[in-house]
Amino acid sequence: MTREQIDTQILSILEEKFEIVSPGMDDDLREKHNFDSIDAIELLVAIEDMLGRALSPEEKKPAMEIRTIREICSYVEGLG
Numbered sequence: 001m002t003r004e005q006i007d008t009q010i011l012s013i014l015e016e017k018f019e020i021v022s023p024g025m026d027d028d029l030r031e032k033h034n035f036d037s038i039d040a041i042e043l044l045v046a047i048e049d050m051l052g053r054a055l056s057p058e059e060k061k062p063a064m065e066i067r068t069i070r071e072i073c074s075y076v077e078g079l080g
Helices: 003-018 029-033 037-051 057-065 069-079
Strands: none
Touching (some): 037 057, 037 069
16 A cells, blocks of 8 residues: 555545544644544554554554654554
């Protein structure tokens, strides 16, 4: 999956599941969009669905520190 495909899919997930429309890639999800820990877990489940596999606890751990959409996309890209 290319970075452009990842960006498009993550933006689609954010719009469909969290009603975040046209966000900036550097928006702080917690501050600007009231994203909380429950939302983060739901996003991880959506990422697993997108990738077609479950993430290991080691792969999930760094996700809890992510704050921006750009960081989410980089995280997914790093999962390869």
